[in-house]
Amino acid sequence: MAGRTLYDKLWDAHVVADMGDGSTLLYVDRHLLQEVSTHQSFLALRDRDRPARRPGVNLAVPDHAVPSDGRSEALTGLAAAQVARLAENARDFGLPHIALDDPRQGIVHVIGPEQGFTLPGITLACGDSHTSTHGAFGALAFGIGASDCATVLATQCIVQTRAKTMEVRIEGDLPAWVGAKDLALYLIGRFGAGFGTGYAVEYRGEAVSAMSMAARMTLCNMTIEAGARIGLVAPDATTFAWVEGRPYAPQGDAFAAAVDYWRTLPSDADAVYDATLTVDVSNLSPQVTWGTNPQDAAAIGGRVPDPEAAPTDAAKAQQRRALDYMGLTAGAALTDIAIDRVFIGSCTNGRIEDLREAAKVAAGRRVASNVRALVVPGSTPVKHQAEAEGLDRIFRDAGFEWREAGCSMCVAMNEDRLTPGERCAATSNRNFEGRQGRGGRTHLMSPAMAAAAAVTGHLVDVRDLV
Numbered sequence: 001m002a003g004r005t006l007y008d009k010l011w012d013a014h015v016v017a018d019m020g021d022g023s024t025l026l027y028v029d030r031h032l033l034q035e036v037s038t039h040q041s042f043l044a045l046r047d048r049d050r051p052a053r054r055p056g057v058n059l060a061v062p063d064h065a066v067p068s069d070g071r072s073e074a075l076t077g078l079a080a081a082q083v084a085r086l087a088e089n090a091r092d093f094g095l096p097h098i099a100l101d102d103p104r105q106g107i108v109h110v111i112g113p114e115q116g117f118t119l120p121g122i123t124l125a126c127g128d129s130h131t132s133t134h135g136a137f138g139a140l141a142f143g144i145g146a147s148d149c150a151t152v153l154a155t156q157c158i159v160q161t162r163a164k165t166m167e168v169r170i171e172g173d174l175p176a177w178v179g180a181k182d183l184a185l186y187l188i189g190r191f192g193a194g195f196g197t198g199y200a201v202e203y204r205g206e207a208v209s210a211m212s213m214a215a216r217m218t219l220c221n222m223t224i225e226a227g228a229r230i231g232l233v234a235p236d237a238t239t240f241a242w243v244e245g246r247p248y249a250p251q252g253d254a255f256a257a258a259v260d261y262w263r264t265l266p267s268d269a270d271a272v273y274d275a276t277l278t279v280d281v282s283n284l285s286p287q288v289t290w291g292t293n294p295q296d297a298a299a300i301g302g303r304v305p306d307p308e309a310a311p312t313d314a315a316k317a318q319q320r321r322a323l324d325y326m327g328l329t330a331g332a333a334l335t336d337i338a339i340d341r342v343f344i345g346s347c348t349n350g351r352i353e354d355l356r357e358a359a360k361v362a363a364g365r366r367v368a369s370n371v372r373a374l375v376v377p378g379s380t381p382v383k384h385q386a387e388a389e390g391l392d393r394i395f396r397d398a399g400f401e402w403r404e405a406g407c408s409m410c411v412a413m414n415e416d417r418l419t420p421g422e423r424c425a426a427t428s429n430r431n432f433e434g435r436q437g438r439g440g441r442t443h444l445m446s447p448a449m450a451a452a453a454a455v456t457g458h459l460v461d462v463r464d465l466v
């Protein structure tokens with residue numbers, strides 16, 4: 001028998017039934033829920049008088065709508081209703097729930113791993129597209145829609161179609177101040193926002209083995225922006241050390257037994273992927289986006305492209321529209337782009353490692369006078385950790401606002417948003433029109449690059465500052 005990939009092994013271990021039409025019924029080990037995408041699912045269960053099949057393997061947390069400033073006083077209107085409904089649904093169906101004032105609260109994709117709810121070898125579902133993040137642990141994690149959430153709640157199963165497998169080989173070592181976010185933007189910029197469509201993408205190579213779990217999560221998080229629902233990194237010693245001792249992880253002998261199993265998961269040496277991409281990152285520069293799609297990415301030393309030079313009429317039209325929306329001129333140096341706002345946070349780059357990196361750049365500097373900058377920890381534990389390390393002081397002393405955990409300005413679903421025409425250096429994952437608020441203009445980049453933009457007032461190569 002031919003060798004199997006990590007994806008094949010995860011898939012095979014969770015097959016309940018072949019549906020006969022090319023799709024498969026898979027068992028779902030764990031299910032994460034947030035407040036904006038699940039109410040319909042609970043209504044569907046209530047309508048049919050169905051209980052949750054295995055309440056204890058769910059975990060619900062509010063993150064998208066919650067205010068990052070002022071918390072309970074600021075929680076009003078639709079957001080208050082969404083947060084209250086999640087609590088009520090969790091209570092009525094007996095699901096574990098992390099309340100807004102719970103010290104474990106945070107963005108669903110940050111708290112899952114943090115609590116050890118996300119583990120190697122499991123299937124994990126969540127009604128949110130960035131569920132690909134959890135693949136960093138060697139879990140089969142997929143974002144699902146509201147009707148699928150209801151199915152998972154009621155049956156603990158989901159119908160899926162097997163993806164093709166793609167290996168993305170990362171060769172060489174990432175240079176200093178160039179990290180997983182730069183790599184993700186580079187891959188999407190070079191191969192296009194659809195390069196992963198239909199594939200489960202597995203990242204491999206020495207640069208990936210050398211990455212922290214935070215960096216692997218950033219990479220897998222951005223995989224959905226490449227069109228792939230699944231991003232994976234094989235579990236290894238870094239993974240096991242990270243998971244050990246976390247509340248939902250197996251403990252003691254059970255942990256040792258789990259590690260024995262997890263060690264069998266990496267792709268076999270003779271496994272064959274349906275596609276392979278190889279990149280060398282030894283000379284990679286920090287990347288920023290200039291347009292309205294994550295694939296509109298370029299090295300910071302570059303220029304805003306000329307739409308007339310784009311290869312097809314469709315690409316020309318798309319780029320013209322992007323430059324118009326972004327208020328940019330073809331040929332302008334990216335480092336000449338002045339910004340109004342900075343957002344450091346999100347499930348892509350709101351972890352402690354990200355905040356440490358940004359704080360290194362912010363330390364001893366001042367946010368430019370015309371810039372308003374927010375730092376929003378990805379979770380309350382990240383916030384507390386950062387405070388214990390004095391990072392909040394560094395940010396505040398430099399003129400950044402230090403906020404409570406949540407999705408915040410990644411998505412215009414709470415009061416943190418851009419006003420029309422405002423330009424933001426953001427560490428989040430999407431730069432679509434209106435993503436950070438109607439008419440807002442988003443430039444995606446790493447935490448170090450966003451901090452550098454904050455203190456200079458324009459896009460800049462962080463390596464020129466440090």
Ligand SMILES: CC(C)[C@H](C(=O)O)[C@@H](O)C(=O)O
Pocket residue numbers: 036037064127128129130143411
């Ligand atoms: C609101 C939610 C369902 C959505 C998602 O699916 O990803 C959001 O998290 C996003 O990042 O756009």
Ligand code: SF4
Pocket residue numbers: 064107108109128130346347348406407410411428429
């Ligand atoms: S931080 Fe942004 S990308 Fe992540 S779950 Fe929240 S809204 Fe979605």
